[in-house]
Amino acid sequence: MTFTRIAALAATTALTATAAFAQDDRAGWPSSFTVGTASQGGTFFVYGAGWANLVADELGISGGAEVTGGPMQNMSLVHTGEAQFGLTTMGPAAESLAGTNPIAPGLQMTNACAMFPMYQTPFSVTVLSSTGIEDIADIPAGARIGFGPAGSSSDTYFPLMLEALGVEFERRNGGWDDLGGQLQDGLLDVIAFAAGVPIPTVSQLEVQTDVNIIEFTEEEQATIIAQFPVAAFDIPVETYSTLTAPARSVAMWNFAIANCDLPESFVYAVTDIIMSDNARMVNIHSSASETLPEHWDKNTSLMWHPGAARWFIENAGAEIGADMIHGG
Template sequence: MKRALFAGMAVAFAFGSTAAVAQDRSDWPESFTVGTASQGGTYFAYGSGWANLVAEELGISGGGEVTGGPMQNMALVHTGEAAFGMTTMGPAAESLAGTNPIAPGLQMTNACAMFPMYQTPFSITALSSSGITSVADIPAGAKIGFGPAGSTSDTYFPRMLEELGVDFERRNGGWADLGGQLQDGLLDVIAFAAGVPVPAVSQLEVQTDVNIIEFTEAEQKQIMDAFPVSEFDIAADTYTTLTEPARSVSMWNFAIANCELPESFVYAATDVVMSDNERMVSIHRAARSTVPANWDKNKVMKWHPGAAKWFNENGASIPADMIH
């Protein structure tokens, strides 16, 4: 689990609100990290942003950490190597069941739900010069980038394309690196599973002409019947390339916390994120869905007691048997 900590993302020792200062901090950690994913992806931008926000407001050194994504984040948070992380519901369910490929047989029950983030759409991008405008256009043996190994995209998108009858060669890597490979002609397609707008796609749009490929209604239904995803439209204003909404499917993302972290610390960190949606949206537009009303999108993980306390005080009704 090679991890790179970017000191530039860390924010140290700036005390925030009076409420935060008044907390009994005797059992709080001196610092924390948030497991994100690769550079160029939404997890990296979103996760680094909320890590810095919490660090600034609570006056604790903290920052985002590059990881392999949701599967690895579940493992890092379960073991306590990372205090916080980000995951999608599919990888979370597999990790709890003991089928996480990072540690087969280990039930990662020490990773708890913290707060709802956003939905991850599954979308496909190709260069306009490729002539690929639909899933059916993807040629047999196409080289497709699926993101970092073990990521949500890498876990589910290959299975989805196989379900749709696509024949391909699988490639892995960080989103920014795969974007460069697509531009250089080393890949035919990138299959993204990330909150939108995906930074790597936005960057590609600036540098070249791309096609953002939607599913047909039949393809969308076929995928929804076979996988734990729901209907989703990528809004037309997400990318300059789009002139109308693009049909997709999506999976919910949640922030996670090590279940043994002090209740008051997780309560305070949850309060920072959930009480200032405008600031979260300024970090990444996907945070428009980071609102208390979406607490009920978690049907997989037990809640951290500190997070559950905050949500139940703010309109949720998390049952006791769903709290760690």
């Protein structure tokens, strides 16, 4: 499986011991690591590249982000060990465990373990204001809708959601930056995003043109919640300059994942760096305001990596049973 390296590896000339993790504690640690993210222009890439560089700097190990197809592919890459870490969403994680990941149908991806909670992914619709589309019901039959990279959370769930709401469309895939350009050029009518907010592509579109960010009606929101593994969510008004009020949406939680065979002390160290200083994470991306220890319980599907489980038990009072810890 091929993916493109984007972030330059942050490296040091030696593995510098930190006060918390002495050289003697590094038995079996990898000399480098990668974090599977998603396409450029999406929140996964910005968030994942940021924490990869943070961990690399703190631990003195080469590390960087990889552009991938998103949550489904990341589950596969981490399961096989092609990537040490990755970002996923709870829906795709559950499907991967059940063996229904379209990348490898029938393969139960049980070697990808939960590491830490990230943030909620809202599902939102963006159009050019010039289209006159202001509600889901305004989307014309046969509209060309971009759903993000094939196999992403958006591509997995948003087409089904819109079908449940009676929308007829032509399905298009691509990276978020590419789809944003197609929307501006009139090659797409709608982009259906599933990404942490603010979405870089939407923020850029706001600067370059007039857009409408379409919210769900209460009835549409209820229909989606009844049929899909999502919860109610309001996109805060301050997220985008286009909004004049919170936008009604639905959302799904995201988690960072680790290959289950990584050393416990290594994953504990990585988790500690991410979870111990939220301000640094928020500086990477504002969606990390939800990257908080108390959200450990948002993992509803995955077995925990032993190193991550130990961190949350020791530092967040998490009640994680042995039956939910890999190898426990």
